[in-house]
Amino acid sequence: xxxGFSIVGAVLLLMLFVPNIKWAKNQPLGYEEISKHENxxxxxxxxxxxVLTTCAAVIFVCPRxxxxxxxxxxxxxxxxxxxxxxxxxxxFKNGEKLxxxxxxxxxxxxxxxxxxxxxxxxxxxxYQSPIAVISAVILGIGHIGIHLGHLRExxxx
Numbered sequence: 001x002x003x004g005f006s007i008v009g010a011v012l013l014l015m016l017f018v019p020n021i022k023w024a025k026n027q028p029l030g031y032e033e034i035s036k037h038e039n040x041x042x043x044x045x046x047x048x049x050x051v052l053t054t055c056a057a058v059i060f061v062c063p064r065x066x067x068x069x070x071x072x073x074x075x076x077x078x079x080x081x082x083x084x085x086x087x088x089x090x091x092f093k094n095g096e097k098l099x100x101x102x103x104x105x106x107x108x109x110x111x112x113x114x115x116x117x118x119x120x121x122x123x124x125x126x127y128q129s130p131i132a133v134i135s136a137v138i139l140g141i142g143h144i145g146i147h148l149g150h151l152r153e154x155x156x157x
Contacts, residue, residue, distance in 0.1 A: 001129045002063040008074065009057030012123060015081045016116050019088035028098040034150050042145040049139025053120050056132035063128060070126055077122035083108070084115035102151040113147035114140075 064070045083105060091100045091112070105111035117140035124132030 001127065001131070002061050003059055004061040006058050006061045006127075008062075009060070009123060012077065012081055012119060013054060013057050015085060019085065019092075022092070023088075023096075026096065028096050028101065030098045034098070034153055037149070037153060038146050039149060042142045042149070044142070045138055046142025046146055049135060049137075049142050052135035053132070053139045056127075056129065056135045057120065057123060060124075060127040060129045060132050062126050070128075073122050073126040077119040077126065080115050080119040080122070084111065084119065087111040087115065099154055102147060102154065110144060110147040110151060113144045117143060 062070060062074075066074070087105045090103070090105070094100050101112055102110055105115075108114060117136055120136035120139065121133055124130075124134075124136055
């Protein structure tokens with residue numbers, strides 16, 4: 001585990017934040033209502049995970065740099081983020097409807113929640129930082145859990 005500023009982590013965070021900022025400016029009809037039913041424990045884990053993951057993404061660097069086989073972890077992390085961007089493009093092109101946020105992307109359930117979490121776990125592995133991995137896992141428990149709760153609620157309507 002090595003400290004320093006990570007441009008790689010900053011790029012992944014930018015890929016994460018840009019579609020979220022666009023979404024936040026125009027949330028889909030019904031989101032405010034469905035978010036009132038979120039599990040408070042999952043919400044707390046999500047918020048803690050967001051802070052920890054964001055910090056870990058920019059303060060750790062990979063001690064082995066871009067050497068093989070460590071580079072493979074990073075490549076897969078970026079591929080997952082590319083799929084994440086694809087899920088957002090589909091959402092925005094399909095009219096920005098609430099149920100569009102939870103549609104699977106092929107075999108990947110709730111891709112807007114699960115793909116970035118998986119990418120940040122892999123980034124933590126690339127960093128060789130248990131702190132970064134644990135941060136992303138905490139984020140995943142909260143964020144994916146909340147999204148699955150929203151999906152269940154939409155399916156029962």
